[in-house]
Amino acid sequence: MNLVSIRIITADVEALIKFYEHITKATIKRFTPDFAELQTKTATLSIGSINTLQFFGGDSVAQAAKNRTAIIDFKVVDVEKEYNRLAPFLEPFIVQKPTIMPWGNNSLLFRDPDGNLVNLFTPITLKPNKKLAPTN
Numbered sequence: 001m002n003l004v005s006i007r008i009i010t011a012d013v014e015a016l017i018k019f020y021e022h023i024t025k026a027t028i029k030r031f032t033p034d035f036a037e038l039q040t041k042t043a044t045l046s047i048g049s050i051n052t053l054q055f056f057g058g059d060s061v062a063q064a065a066k067n068r069t070a071i072i073d074f075k076v077v078d079v080e081k082e083y084n085r086l087a088p089f090l091e092p093f094i095v096q097k098p099t100i101m102p103w104g105n106n107s108l109l110f111r112d113p114d115g116n117l118v119n120l121f122t123p124i125t126l127k128p129n130k131k132l133a134p135t136n
Contacts, residue, residue, distance in 0.1 A: 005037075006072065007046035008116060009053065011064045015113045016047045022089060023118070024074070045072065065114040072118045079106045079122040100124065 010016050013036060017028045020038050030036040034049035050064050076082050083098050095117065096109040104125040110118055 003043065005044040005046050006070075007048050008067075008072075008112075008114065009048050009050060009062045009064050010114050011050050012113070013047055013049045019112050020045065020047070023086065023120075067114070067116050070117065071109070072112075072116060074118070074120050076120050076122055079108050079120050082120050083108050 008016060013034065017030065017036055020026075021028055024038060024040075026038060026040070028036050028038045028047070034051045036047045038045040038047075050059070053059050053061050056062075079098050087094075090110050093110040093112070094108075095111060096107070098106050098108045101107050101121075104123060105121040106124050107119055107121040112118055
């Protein structure tokens with residue numbers, strides 16, 4: 001089994017397309033007015049409109065802009081450089097400026113226009129930093 005895609009359900013496909021194109025500097029392929037994909041070397045981020053829910057059993061299957069459990073991770077070469085590039089654009093969306101995490105990543109956390117958490121990260125070490133690890 002291989003994970004190939006994560007799909008965001010949204011009421012505003014156009015807004016998410018513009019947001020993720022700006023963040024990634026990639027072109028998102030739009031298949032229909034209700035479905036688009038950001039394809040990377042390792043995975044795909046799909047954007048589907050609430051209209052697509054009819055194919056999965058109706059509106060009760062998922063709700064747009066209600067996610068508070070998942071983080072969409074993008075590995076980048078230099079998170080500080082990306083933060084400097086994106087800071088003016090991301091200002092209203094930033095949750096955490098670049099921070100070194102206990103597991104060895106420098107991480108920038110923000111929300112997309114629907115409130116989904118997005119993490120840009122750069123690994124800075126192969127081993128977790130025990131000094132930064134939470135204590136029990």
